[in-house]
Amino acid sequence: MRRDELPAPEAGLLMTHFLTVADVARSRAFYADLLGGEVVLEENPCIVRLANGWIIMNPGGGPTPDKPGVTLTPPADPATAHSFLNLRVADIAACHREWSAKGARFLTPPLDRKAELRCYLRDPDGYLIEVGQATGMLSGVLADPPAGTG
Incomplete structure (x- = not known):
């Protein structure tokens, strides 16, 4: 994997979109095969480059030190959205x-999560926004598996 394949700006910021998914392989196939994205990283997290942006996918999980009290789940009701904005700086x-x-x-x-430094904030309506800087990911160090998966 090359740096230019990753959502890791050298200056400023770029926007990605994170999706909490029930089945990473199924979602990866949808965004790569059906929509024509390019798989940049298979899992943990799955990253698909799509057009001029990236879709980042991982299964849900419980709270982490940088988002205490927050649990991620894939949508249970198709009429309810479950996603957050992911800004890379x-x-x-x-x-x-x-x-x-x-x-x-x-x-x-910002907390060190091995693959990246990251922190979260909320917009005025309470939507969660992740702000991250790729660090270990740039040298092949990936994040721990999501909570409850291993």
């Missing part, structure tokens, strides 16, 4: 400082 510390100074309320400061 080149310098998460600077982003955290700048956005905090502007009034953003993060759940935690």
Whole structure:
């Protein structure tokens, strides 16, 4: 895997979309085979480059240190949406400082999750937004499997 295949900006930020899915292989096939995306990473998380963006997919799981009290689940009701915006930045510390100074309320400061540094905040309606900076992922270090999967 090459750096230019990953959602990891060298400056500024780019937007990806994270989906909590019940079956990673099924979802990966949908976005890659049916919609024509390119599989960049098979799992943990699954990353599919689609057009000028990326879809990131993982199964649900319980709270993590950077999103305490938050559990991710795939949609149980097709009339209800279950996803969050995932912003990738080149310098998460600077982003955290700048956005905090502007009034953003993060759940935690950026935390090291091996493959990346990440933290979460909520928009005014309460939607969860992940802000992440690829770190270990760039040298092949992947995140731990999602909670409850192994």
